[in-house]
Each structure stands twice: as structure tokens, then as C-alpha cells.
Amino acid sequence: MSPTSSSDVLIRKLQSISDLREGDIDVLKDIQIQEKDFLANYDLVREGDRPVNSFVVLDGLLGSTKLTGDGKRQITSFFVAGDIPDLHGLHLSVMDCNFTTLTAARLGFMRHDALRAICEQHPRIATAFWRSTLIDAAIYREWVTNVGRREAYTRMAHILCELIFRLRSVGRIQDHVADLPITQAALGDALGLSTVHVNRMLQELRRRGLIATTGPRVQALDWPGLTRAGDFETTYLHQRNPAA
Amino acid sequence: MSPTSSSDVLIRKLQSISDLREGDIDVLKDIQIQEKDFLANYDLVREGDRPVNSFVVLDGLLGSTKLTGDGKRQITSFFVAGDIPDLHGLHLSVMDCNFTTLTAARLGFMRHDALRAICEQHPRIATAFWRSTLIDAAIYREWVTNVGRREAYTRMAHILCELIFRLRSVGRIQDHVADLPITQAALGDALGLSTVHVNRMLQELRRRGLIATTGPRVQALDWPGLTRAGDFETTYLHQRNPAA
DNA sequence: CGTCACCTTGAGTGGCTTCAAACGGAGTGG
DNA sequence: CCACTCCGTTTGAAGCCACTCAAGGTGACG
Known part of the structure; x- marks a missing residue:
């Protein structure tokens, strides 16, 4: 574990957007997070995929991207350290966009079944994750504008x-x-x-x-x-x- | 109660996007829904508001809208019967966009505290609502593109x-x-x-x-x-x- | 019959695109 | 050490997509 572990990045982020108690934080600390490094311009998730884990960005810049019929690319949002880009995949089974590294990046992977179990038992954590996806949505709205x-x-x-x-x-x-x-x-x-x-x-x-x-x-x-x-x-x- | 009551509209919608059991549906039937009619071009929610209830669209067309600094308007998404446009407000406290009727509309209002209580006790319903907001986000993504x-x-x-x-x-x-x-x-x-x-x-x-x-x-x-x-x-x- | 909101049409303009080429820095191999 | 390549940035010129401005048309309504 590095001085700022992947759990720390996740917890700090959730704290910055929601109100968690000590007990919640202990639960979050126990989440298994697998770290992995990637080069720039790598498609982590592709349209049509049915992912079984979500990842938190530990370092680097990602984007959610879509391709039009004639091959033009649109980046629909950026994701920085602390963000969980494909948390949407937790309840959307089939992805409708790609998640791509825009720079070299380090990510922390968390299994969906583990996340689902936590959400069922800890409503406050579920709310924090939900809120994270709602902020993503708010950013999408701003981007449309x-x-x-x-x-x-x-x-x-x-x-x-x-x-x-x-x-x-x-x-x-x-x-x-x-x-x-x-x-x-x-x-x-x-x-x-x-x-x-x-x-x-x-x-x-x-x-x-x-x-x-x-x-x-x-x-x-x-x-x-x-x-x-x-x-x-x-x-x-x-x-x-x-x-x- | 009309032949297709406001509960029916809500339940049919949630069924079309998620898997609910009989018990869940009974819970949803008991939600207090207050119906109200609106003319076209009425701002139901404004940027900066802190709404205490969410509404389901029973009839008509709504839009989430944003205004730029120089007064131009962007509609960032449409909402049709069954949709719950400002469900995002359940966990976003301060709204970052307006919700406006684009045609005459009938809406059904549900109190936030009631919805929160249900989400805490019925994880499957919470997931259905969450999923509804995730689909909104997916639509925003498509609109950016x-x-x-x-x-x-x-x-x-x-x-x-x-x-x-x-x-x-x-x-x-x-x-x-x-x-x-x-x-x-x-x-x-x-x-x-x-x-x-x-x-x-x-x-x-x-x-x-x-x-x-x-x-x-x-x-x-x-x-x-x-x-x-x-x-x-x-x-x-x-x-x-x-x-x- | 006048008003109002919305749709339609034309003409001129401009913001942004496309195409094409040159430039600069980083890495590679002879 | 230098040529070479690759990738990204920069610059110029020509063209088009969509905008603005302005006016006229249409239907609903009081």
C-alpha cells in the first residue's frame, strides 16, 4: 500500500460530496481494490460491454467517449482522481459508452457484487455512490449546454x-x-x-x-x-x- | 383516482426499466402522489432551488433547461410520461438546472422524505430509482454527442x-x-x-x-x-x- | 378585425471546418 | 552523432454550414 492508498482516494472523494460516519468509513476501508496501470488512449470499457467491476481513478485523466455512425468521436465527460467513471455500469448492465484513458492512468478496480452488497447493507454509502453518479449527470447537463x-x-x-x-x-x-x-x-x-x-x-x-x-x-x-x-x-x- | 392512476404510471415505468417483485409494487402503490396541472412554459424548478419533493410526469412534455450567462437557453433533456425528471434533486439538494413544462402537463408530486424512507427500507426500489437517474445520465451523454x-x-x-x-x-x-x-x-x-x-x-x-x-x-x-x-x-x- | 404566437422564406454574414503544409520535440536505429 | 520517424502543434487559405436580420404568412383567439 502506498502512503495515499487507493482506499484513501476513494474515501476522501466520497467525503467531499456526502456526509459519512465513522462506521461507513470503516466499511469503505475494507473494500478490495485492485490497482492497475494503463497507457494513454486505452479503452477500458467499450459500448456494449457488461462490466463486472467498477474502477476509481487513482491518477491520470479519463474520458467517457462515444462514436457516431460516421466515426467521429465525442468525449462526453472527463474523470480525474477520485472519480468512479463507470459506477453507472453497476446498474446499467450494458454500457452505452466507452471509458478511455486520455493520459497514462492508475486505476483501482472494485467488484460489482461487493459494491452491491455494501449498498444493500449501508444505505448511507449507497446514497454517497448514488450522489456520485448524480454529479456525473449534472456535469453531462453542463456539457450539453x-x-x-x-x-x-x-x-x-x-x-x-x-x-x-x-x-x-x-x-x-x-x-x-x-x-x-x-x-x-x-x-x-x-x-x-x-x-x-x-x-x-x-x-x-x-x-x-x-x-x-x-x-x-x-x-x-x-x-x-x-x-x-x-x-x-x-x-x-x-x-x-x-x-x- | 382516474382509471390509470398516477401510481400506475409510476409503477409501469419502473417495471419497464428494472425487476420488481410483488412486495415492491405494493409499497409503491402506497406512495402519496399529489396530482397537479400546469400550462406550457412554466418553470417547476429553478436553478438554486432546494426542492422538498420530486414529481412524476403523468402527461405532457417537460425539459431540463439551463441558461448561459448571455441569456441563451439550452434544453438538456426531454421528459415524457412516466419519467421522474427531478429525482436527481433527492440527493443533490441544490438544483443546477431548471425543469420547465414544454407543453401543458399533469404531474404527480411525491415528498422527498417519503421517498428516502422507502429507499432505505427497500433496496430493490432504491435501485430502480437509482437506475432511472442513470438512464437520464445516459441520455445526457447521447445529447452531448x-x-x-x-x-x-x-x-x-x-x-x-x-x-x-x-x-x-x-x-x-x-x-x-x-x-x-x-x-x-x-x-x-x-x-x-x-x-x-x-x-x-x-x-x-x-x-x-x-x-x-x-x-x-x-x-x-x-x-x-x-x-x-x-x-x-x-x-x-x-x-x-x-x-x- | 386586430393581435399574438408561431411558422416560413430570402439574403447576407461569419464562425468554424477542411485541406494542406510546415514546424518542433522525443524517441529510434544505423 | 545524425538522419529518420512519429506525434502533436501551428499557420494559411478556401469554403460551407448555420446564424442573424428582416419581412411576410398563417392560424387561433378575443
Whole structure:
């Protein structure tokens, strides 16, 4: 077990979105979690799969992705450390999307039958997991709005705000700098934009002094300005105990 | 109580997406449901609200909507008879979107504390409700993809497919005709398109013999053709017992 | 008969796409 | 050590999808 074990990542996350008691935390500590590493651009789950376990993100960036009939890819959401992307699979038997690593990632796998047993015996934990999927849904809603009604520049700023905010709230940001080895092509797939246009919008954000990028690192130089540019409000992320 | 009571609508819906036993159904029958009628374009829930009850749609069409900073509206999902749009509010305390009637509608209200009590004592019912919110999330995912990566014509066909399919699966379609008094402006807000362009895409669908419209009624003249035009697969709707 | 809400049509514009090519850094093998 | 490749970023130019603006048409309703 590493200093911050996979259980810790899971528990800290659930604490940050719901109210758990000591007893609940002890139960969570006993969940068997199998760690495994993956390279970038690996499909962990594919549309049509019937998964028997869910995983918590321990490190790295994932996305839920869908492919259209003519082969275009849409990333419908990002997942950072602490998130449990395919918790939806616990009750959706057949998956309707893929879960793909967007960077190298470390994941912790948990068996569905174990999770189901816990949910039956510990309603408060069940509620915490349920709430986690509801926050995912809220993020999807925001993304529909982002892609449907905001223009490219605002859209770009918005998604950067979300990423930075979420990374910060799980302690993955040092000195306002986010380690984000995500390609511009992936950003395009998330925003419904072409790679070329993503590049131009990023340049515009840099030109206006809102962000700086050095290789895979993104830095918000002017957070208030960036949130204004991105029409970003944190309500939809439903953070409850930011301290945790 | 009307011949098809509000409980019936709720129960039939939950049966169509999950496996319930006789005992569960008896419990559901005892839920207090308060019926109420609404006109079109009424905000039932607003962003920032902390609702104390959820409602099941008994008749009519609703949408979850969000407003951007500059006042543009995005409809992020539709809700038809049987759906429980703001079940998300059961565990999200502060709402991040509005729920608006898009047509005149009849709704059945259920108190949150009653629902929470039931979920604690009947894990199978809790799972059914949870699953209902997971299907909402799956629909949001599909909408992100639809708005982000499909062009207007396909996008339009897709949303019509979804609406017709969902209405049919709850028995609200007679002779392939859907009663849909939805405005083209609302369709635009759902698709991230201007009203003008919605109008032109509908014309194109009519011209190609895929749909017919007479006033507020929409008819799929060529269902296979329409699903092909809309790149529509039913996986993401996660229907389990279509017979029910 | 006037009003209102919604649908329809036309013309001009622009945001974003596509296509194509050049550039830069990291890793590899001769 | 240098060529070579690969992957991702950057830049330019041309074109189209969808938008905006504006006006006219239609049906419902008081």
C-alpha cells in the first residue's frame, strides 16, 4: 500500500460530496481494490460491454467517449482522481459508452457484487455512490449546454475552468499549475470542435493573459478572468465539503 | 383516482426499466402522489432551488433547461410520461438546472422524505430509482454527442427518433402518430440550433418522406429511414422490459 | 378585425471546418 | 552523432454550414 492508498482516494472523494460516519468509513476501508496501470488512449470499457467491476481513478485523466455512425468521436465527460467513471455500469448492465484513458492512468478496480452488497447493507454509502453518479449527470447537463449554446472561445475557457477546479478540489494542483498532458485533438473531441480551432482558441486565451502553457502543463494566470471568459459557475459540480 | 392512476404510471415505468417483485409494487402503490396541472412554459424548478419533493410526469412534455450567462437557453433533456425528471434533486439538494413544462402537463408530486424512507427500507426500489437517474445520465451523454458531433439534419432526425421511441414505449403513440405540441424554438434550444434552421431541417425531413407533420402532430412515415438519417441506436435508452 | 404566437422564406454574414503544409520535440536505429 | 520517424502543434487559405436580420404568412383567439 502506498502512503495515499487507493482506499484513501476513494474515501476522501466520497467525503467531499456526502456526509459519512465513522462506521461507513470503516466499511469503505475494507473494500478490495485492485490497482492497475494503463497507457494513454486505452479503452477500458467499450459500448456494449457488461462490466463486472467498477474502477476509481487513482491518477491520470479519463474520458467517457462515444462514436457516431460516421466515426467521429465525442468525449462526453472527463474523470480525474477520485472519480468512479463507470459506477453507472453497476446498474446499467450494458454500457452505452466507452471509458478511455486520455493520459497514462492508475486505476483501482472494485467488484460489482461487493459494491452491491455494501449498498444493500449501508444505505448511507449507497446514497454517497448514488450522489456520485448524480454529479456525473449534472456535469453531462453542463456539457450539453456548453457544446450547444456557447461559442468556441467561451466553451474552451469553460472546460479549462472545470478541469482546473476539479483537479484542485482533489489536491492535484500545485501552485495553480495543472499537469495535463491532454492533446488538443482530445480537447476538440470534448468540445465538439476541430483540432485547428482548439489551437486558435488556446492561443487567444494565452494572448489575453488568462492562461499559460508549458508543454503539458496549464496554468491559470487570471482565475477570475478565466471564469468570466468561460461563463463558469461551480454550482453544477455540487461540491459539499471542499475542506475534506 | 382516474382509471390509470398516477401510481400506475409510476409503477409501469419502473417495471419497464428494472425487476420488481410483488412486495415492491405494493409499497409503491402506497406512495402519496399529489396530482397537479400546469400550462406550457412554466418553470417547476429553478436553478438554486432546494426542492422538498420530486414529481412524476403523468402527461405532457417537460425539459431540463439551463441558461448561459448571455441569456441563451439550452434544453438538456426531454421528459415524457412516466419519467421522474427531478429525482436527481433527492440527493443533490441544490438544483443546477431548471425543469420547465414544454407543453401543458399533469404531474404527480411525491415528498422527498417519503421517498428516502422507502429507499432505505427497500433496496430493490432504491435501485430502480437509482437506475432511472442513470438512464437520464445516459441520455445526457447521447445529447452531448448529438449536439457536439452530428450535423443539424442528423441531429434533428435523432431527437425525433428519441422522442417517438420514448413516447411509444410508454404507450403514448397511436398509429405511429405522436402528439407533440412542441415549438420549433424549443427544438432549437434542445439541439443548439436557431429556430430558422430547425424549420429548414424539418422541411428537409418532410421532403425526403421521412416524417409528416399536421399541426402539433408528428408522424414517422419511414421509421427505418428516420433512424438511419438520425444515426439512432436504442442502446442508450436502456429499456429492459419493453412489454411492460 | 386586430393581435399574438408561431411558422416560413430570402439574403447576407461569419464562425468554424477542411485541406494542406510546415514546424518542433522525443524517441529510434544505423 | 545524425538522419529518420512519429506525434502533436501551428499557420494559411478556401469554403460551407448555420446564424442573424428582416419581412411576410398563417392560424387561433378575443
